[in-house]
Amino acid sequence: MENKKFYLTTAIAYTSSKPHIGNVYEAILADAIVRYKKKDGYDTFFMTGTDEHGQKIQQKAEALGITPKQHVDNVSNEIKATDKLMNIEYDKFIRTTDDYHMAEVADAFEKLYKKGDIYKGAYKGLYCVACESYFTEKDLVDGKCPDCGGPVEEASEEAYFLKLTPYQPRLIEHIKKHPEFIQPESRKNEMLNNFLANPLPDLCVSRTSYTWGIPVKFDKKHVTYVWIDALMNYITGIGYHVNKDSEPEFKKYWPADVHLIGKDILRFHTIYWPIILMALGVELPKQVFGHPWVLTNHNKMSKSKGNVIYADDLVAQFGVDAVRYYCLHEIPFAADGNLTYELVCERTNSDLANTYGNLVSRTIAMCKKYFGDEAICKADTVYNENEENAEHALLSAIDEACKKYHILMDEFKVADGLEEAMKMLRAANKYIDETAPWVLAKDESKKAVLKNVLYNLLEAIRIGSVLLEPAIPASAKKVYEALHTQHISFSDLQFGKMESYNVSSIDVLFQRLDVNKVMEDVLKKEEAKKEVTAKVSSNPQKPEITIDDFDKLDLVMGEIISAEKHPKADKLLVFKVNIGGEVRQIVSGIAKWYKPEDTIGKKVVVVRNLKPVKLRGVESQGMLLCASDALDENLELVTSNLNPGDIVR
Numbered sequence: 001m002e003n004k005k006f007y008l009t010t011a012i013a014y015t016s017s018k019p020h021i022g023n024v025y026e027a028i029l030a031d032a033i034v035r036y037k038k039k040d041g042y043d044t045f046f047m048t049g050t051d052e053h054g055q056k057i058q059q060k061a062e063a064l065g066i067t068p069k070q071h072v073d074n075v076s077n078e079i080k081a082t083d084k085l086m087n088i089e090y091d092k093f094i095r096t097t098d099d100y101h102m103a104e105v106a107d108a109f110e111k112l113y114k115k116g117d118i119y120k121g122a123y124k125g126l127y128c129v130a131c132e133s134y135f136t137e138k139d140l141v142d143g144k145c146p147d148c149g150g151p152v153e154e155a156s157e158e159a160y161f162l163k164l165t166p167y168q169p170r171l172i173e174h175i176k177k178h179p180e181f182i183q184p185e186s187r188k189n190e191m192l193n194n195f196l197a198n199p200l201p202d203l204c205v206s207r208t209s210y211t212w213g214i215p216v217k218f219d220k221k222h223v224t225y226v227w228i229d230a231l232m233n234y235i236t237g238i239g240y241h242v243n244k245d246s247e248p249e250f251k252k253y254w255p256a257d258v259h260l261i262g263k264d265i266l267r268f269h270t271i272y273w274p275i276i277l278m279a280l281g282v283e284l285p286k287q288v289f290g291h292p293w294v295l296t297n298h299n300k301m302s303k304s305k306g307n308v309i310y311a312d313d314l315v316a317q318f319g320v321d322a323v324r325y326y327c328l329h330e331i332p333f334a335a336d337g338n339l340t341y342e343l344v345c346e347r348t349n350s351d352l353a354n355t356y357g358n359l360v361s362r363t364i365a366m367c368k369k370y371f372g373d374e375a376i377c378k379a380d381t382v383y384n385e386n387e388e389n390a391e392h393a394l395l396s397a398i399d400e401a402c403k404k405y406h407i408l409m410d411e412f413k414v415a416d417g418l419e420e421a422m423k424m425l426r427a428a429n430k431y432i433d434e435t436a437p438w439v440l441a442k443d444e445s446k447k448a449v450l451k452n453v454l455y456n457l458l459e460a461i462r463i464g465s466v467l468l469e470p471a472i473p474a475s476a477k478k479v480y481e482a483l484h485t486q487h488i489s490f491s492d493l494q495f496g497k498m499e500s501y502n503v504s505s506i507d508v509l510f511q512r513l514d515v516n517k518v519m520e521d522v523l524k525k526e527e528a529k530k531e532v533t534a535k536v537s538s539n540p541q542k543p544e545i546t547i548d549d550f551d552k553l554d555l556v557m558g559e560i561i562s563a564e565k566h567p568k569a570d571k572l573l574v575f576k577v578n579i580g581g582e583v584r585q586i587v588s589g590i591a592k593w594y595k596p597e598d599t600i601g602k603k604v605v606v607v608r609n610l611k612p613v614k615l616r617g618v619e620s621q622g623m624l625l626c627a628s629d630a631l632d633e634n635l636e637l638v639t640s641n642l643n644p645g646d647i648v649r
């Protein structure tokens with residue numbers, strides 16, 4: 001028997017910050033491909049994870065005042081939560097801080113050093129002292145550090161290097177002999193012509209300028225620099241051992257059938273990674289697939305541009321399956337795709353609500369209306385020409401969709417595969433219009449024809465749902481339940497597999513959305529977010545003070561004895577406050593939150609030793625303490641039940 005195994009990996013996400021929908025797209029695509037392979041009878045293994053070492057992570061953690069481990073725990077958990085939200089069913093989530101991974105990487109480094117593939121040299125680069133980072137000429141922005149804009153200087157430090165040239169001819173030969181190795185194929189030529197045409201420079205594989213990494217066993221002041229650490233996850237995650245027999249899982253699943261990665265990191269996966277594997281004496285993966293990007297308004301998403309769209313926000317608006325479907329249907333195989341709220345809304349309406357959802361709810365409603373609990377099965381009858389043609393068209397559409405879908409999905413052309421399913425469902429809706437079941441229902445002699453029409457539609461729905469399931473698993477499952485069918489694998493795809501149907505009613509699968517309302521809602525949420533961000537960033541934590549600094553403040557309890565509007569300023573109120581044997585006049589900008597009369601009798605905290613000032617012509621001798629949220633939507637005077645003149649400290 002042929003060994004039908006399928007091992008897919010995604011790139012491991014760098015744990016610097018929360019992933020946006022463009023990052024999550026890779027996991028959605030991977031999940032859909034694996035679900036497809038599973039339905040096609042493969043024994044699948046799907047691995048994803050996080051890349052957790054490096055200087056940037058160390059620096060970010062320092063800036064947050066937490067340890068690097070705490071930081072990567074947080075981000076890793078956030079990524080796992082997003083995967084869960086998006087219904088991503090991986091078999092293994094590897095973290096490069098996992099013990100077993102770190103041990104194997106350290107062993108591999110040592111093995112390659114002993115073999116002579118790794119040697120000690122000096123790393124030269126342009127160094128930014130403030131960022132403690134090296135850059136290349138290409139990285140610089142106007143000759144300055146790309147991160148902080150500060151000056152850079154030529155510097156050098158001791159480092160280990162991996163020789164690439166000894167393996168270069170073998171790699172070139174491999175790429176030429178295996179056209180499927182680099183996909184899409186256009187990228188193959190880019191690698192051969194741009195990067196492999198000249199001798200490869202040796203690859204720097206260690207650093208001494210930071211400590212958050214896997215230590216080099218025989219030279220502890222070095223940590224492993226990204227490549228060997230990150231890339232080796234693909235084999236350590238399934239039980240590869242450098243110095244002893246590997247685990248059964250590795251023997252079963254390696255070589256990987258596909259490394260699914262973003263097109264921007266194709267070079268590392270098709271040059272560095274194969275050479276590391278050759279040096280270790282491990283077989284090469286069968287394929288590296290560089291998927292395109294998800295753009296928004298045709299631009300790359302980036303925090304600095306402020307155009308980042310997050311998966312959880314999209315899901316809150318449209319639901320998990322609609323977001324999955326959009327990403328998979330709209331991002332072409334080899335070209336970047338575009339995502340905006342409007343586009344997701346339109347696609348959800350046209351494909352999921354109007355075509356799929358509507359077909360399901362209409363058909364099930366008609367079954368119930370015309371036949372009640374009677375089983376819907378194929379009945380013997382004679383068709384007229386119109387009925388004959390319509391059925392023929394539907395059956396051909398189903399047949400064609402199934403055939404094309406398989407071919408396209410096997411090439412990971414998921415968008416095109418889904419479109420084939422959608423074409424077939426559109427044909428089913430057309431079949432309803434052509435056969436007009438509501439007319440047939442009025443004619444007792446057409447009862448068998450009507451039953452056949454409904455049976456044909458239920459089969460179209462069943463088959464269409466099986467084809468869509470890798471993209472919209474939760475919705476497909478609801479439909480299977482309503483149809484009471486277990487015939488949901490690809491071997492069940494032929495028309496007529498279900499002998500008869502007893503259907504249950506079903507809730508609306510996808511609500512039709514009003515684009516204008518959705519956009520109004522989205523804009524409102526975005527405004528609120530921007531305001532919070534602006535407030536938070538305009539109100540950063542203040543510098544540290546000593547207890548002596550704090551002691552300079554003279555805080556006492558006061559009781560408001562009168563309050564009125566400021567004669568000239570709408571935002572201000574003028575209070576008379578008894579602070580124990582003395583009454584102060586205090587002007588405060590809280591008119592938005594308090595009516596003057598509601599404040600009388602409140603016992604509040606007063607800053608007694610604040611230098612008096614005139615506010616729009618009215619003298620203020622002190623200040624009232626308030627607490628507020630980031631947006632200043634809620635603000636309250638700080639109060640206590642103690643008496644005027646009592647000390648606050």
Ligand SMILES: [Zn+2]
Nearest residue numbers: 128131145148
């Ligand atoms: Zn810098």
